[in-house]
Amino acid sequence: xxxxPSEPHEPSEPYEPSEPYESAAPYEPSEPYDLxxxxxxxxxxxxxxxxxxxxxxxxxxxAAPQTGGQxxxxxxxxxxxxxxxxxxxxxxxxxxxxGRFEASGVTHLPHHHVWTVRPPDGDGIWTVHALTGPDxxxxxxxxxxxxxxxxxxxxYERQLPFPGWTLPGVIGAGGAQAMLKSGLVLxxxxxxxxxxxxxxxxxxxxxxxxxxxxxxxxxASGYLGYARxxxxxxxxxxxxxxxxxxxxxxxxxxxxxxxxxxxxxxxGTDRVEAVTVSRLDRAWRPVxxxxxxxxxxxxxxxxxxxxxxxxxxxxxxxxxRTPDGTHALALDALQESSVPGLWAAGxxxxxxGWDLARTEGELAGIAVAARLRGxxxxxxxxxxxxxxxxxxxxxxxxxxxxAAHAPGPGWTAWLPDDTDVCRCEEVTAGSIRGAAxxxxxxxxxxxxxxxxxxxxxxxxxxxxxxxxxxxxEGGRGGGRGDxxxxxxxGGTAQGTVPPSAERRPLAVPVPxxxxxxxxxxxxxxxxxxxxxTADG
Amino acid sequence: xxxxxxxADLVGADPGxxxxxxxxxxxxxxxxxxxxxxxxxxxxxxxWRTTRNGGRPRGAFCGIGQCYDCLATVNGEPNRxxxxxxxxxxxxxxxxxxxxxxxxxx
Numbered sequence: 001x002x003x004x005p006s007e008p009h010e011p012s013e014p015y016e017p018s019e020p021y022e023s024a025a026p027y028e029p030s031e032p033y034d035l036x037x038x039x040x041x042x043x044x045x046x047x048x049x050x051x052x053x054x055x056x057x058x059x060x061x062x063a064a065p066q067t068g069g070q071x072x073x074x075x076x077x078x079x080x081x082x083x084x085x086x087x088x089x090x091x092x093x094x095x096x097x098x099g100r101f102e103a104s105g106v107t108h109l110p111h112h113h114v115w116t117v118r119p120p121d122g123d124g125i126w127t128v129h130a131l132t133g134p135d136x137x138x139x140x141x142x143x144x145x146x147x148x149x150x151x152x153x154x155x156y157e158r159q160l161p162f163p164g165w166t167l168p169g170v171i172g173a174g175g176a177q178a179m180l181k182s183g184l185v186l187x188x189x190x191x192x193x194x195x196x197x198x199x200x201x202x203x204x205x206x207x208x209x210x211x212x213x214x215x216x217x218x219x220a221s222g223y224l225g226y227a228r229x230x231x232x233x234x235x236x237x238x239x240x241x242x243x244x245x246x247x248x249x250x251x252x253x254x255x256x257x258x259x260x261x262x263x264x265x266x267x268g269t270d271r272v273e274a275v276t277v278s279r280l281d282r283a284w285r286p287v288x289x290x291x292x293x294x295x296x297x298x299x300x301x302x303x304x305x306x307x308x309x310x311x312x313x314x315x316x317x318x319x320x321r322t323p324d325g326t327h328a329l330a331l332d333a334l335q336e337s338s339v340p341g342l343w344a345a346g347x348x349x350x351x352x353g354w355d356l357a358r359t360e361g362e363l364a365g366i367a368v369a370a371r372l373r374g375x376x377x378x379x380x381x382x383x384x385x386x387x388x389x390x391x392x393x394x395x396x397x398x399x400x401x402x403a404a405h406a407p408g409p410g411w412t413a414w415l416p417d418d419t420d421v422c423r424c425e426e427v428t429a430g431s432i433r434g435a436a437x438x439x440x441x442x443x444x445x446x447x448x449x450x451x452x453x454x455x456x457x458x459x460x461x462x463x464x465x466x467x468x469x470x471x472x473e474g475g476r477g478g479g480r481g482d483x484x485x486x487x488x489x490g491g492t493a494q495g496t497v498p499p500s501a502e503r504r505p506l507a508v509p510v511p512x513x514x515x516x517x518x519x520x521x522x523x524x525x526x527x528x529x530x531x532x533t534a535d536g
Numbered sequence: 537x538x539x540x541x542x543x544a545d546l547v548g549a550d551p552g553x554x555x556x557x558x559x560x561x562x563x564x565x566x567x568x569x570x571x572x573x574x575x576x577x578x579x580x581x582x583x584w585r586t587t588r589n590g591g592r593p594r595g596a597f598c599g600i601g602q603c604y605d606c607l608a609t610v611n612g613e614p615n616r617x618x619x620x621x622x623x624x625x626x627x628x629x630x631x632x633x634x635x636x637x638x639x640x641x642x
Contacts, residue, residue: 065622070600075569081548082547084547086546138613171598172600183577184544210542211541211543211546298582423603426587426589426590457603457604457607458602
């Protein structure tokens, strides 16, 4: 459809917006953008600003109403927060980046939930499809065309289920922080923080600063893993400083940190009233007889972050296994994926924090400009080389952190057969073990077909890691705390969680009417992924 | 350390005038800029959906729009992600029961 890029589709009858919301920015310019950035967190903002300052036309699509992504999520203007920095490290650096972004002339498309990216169809132009609105419900479908793509889609939290994890009051650790940062609310007054990873310390200190009592931070790993890699540790002083700040905040709030321990059960009927914390052995198997009950009215739990890669894997982008068992995009030295024309930055290429994200974003912005403007020398500039060195240093530190917090293979021993693993479809661990045992399923996809685990609204984002572990165990392990079959031989090599299937042709639920409304492109009907580079 | 601290004081919030929404018929006070989920949490409400098989209560879980556990019926429309939908004066929020497929009719 030459000459009419990025126009909104005419909404069909049943999908009229049900309520007014700030509608999308005008779809200008009428020519395709040089670069479409997906995600307005630190990586996306840095990439967009950099590319724009190097002369490219850039659009940034993001699901949220405000820039900042998850890390710099902050209250809406209506809440009138005079000191948002009280909930953030490095707030002034973010506002500086945001200031550059707002002054840059980049087109910001908030409330755009991208559900698929289609590769160029001989014309060298990518198409980004989005649903609009605060929750993509009833909003106008939109599409944005661009010569290149920068994926900065971030990550979501990994969950490892335990009895009671579906009770109200049990929430993601990152979720508790997100609700606090954006809505200035807490889920309770006495909140246990549990799981694994450096995020837990940040969450606990935020919750405590906001007035919650945090009776314990429960970390499944030790912190010894860091000490084994002193070289990489020395390279990450900023991270250490951050940890020290959180640590001292926790001390001030008299919050004990329990390492090598896990919440192995949440108690309550209609909401959480207490948790059981058990000691873990080195494989994360609960040690019998060590359970101790802690009263609380909320539990914030999470086991690290999972890179959000489905838009890229749908295009056939290569992935790599991270040291903590997730899948991230495999990127070259200049942040380009294995699919030419598609770059990525930030957590999409592996969890590493905001400083790494903005570094990668800036480097990607330079690389895109170098490609489109035919100026390869840009990528050999002093600035680009310094960014690459910084990226490598921060990435090395991130890998040490990921390895230190990688889930052990024994965790499934705390998961009894009657616990729901798939929250959406209410599929129990026993059903999944049955599919993996008697029925021979060995991967999350087969389990899904047999049990519906991962088939619900969230498309396996919450249960994927757990389902993959149970499938890999082949149905062994009764999960009665005896550890039978949950040993090292039952998990995968290196004691890490096997990857879940991150194949989601549609990254967000899309009404069939919105698909039917898609204009035909070059004789092809609309998505999903039948593009030439898709391998599945 | 005082225990009467709260998130609004921490960030020096000076919000616009509060307004009312209802949840299952009861009044709930919301602040401008809060999501439906945040307004409900602010009122001590953690569950606003029941699952279709077990009838179990659910509310916000991931807090960032990924898990779809916080689906609520807002102004008669099911399957709204309460953690993303901004609260607006007069909103009627009701517990979403069962499959919520009414909104999926094509």
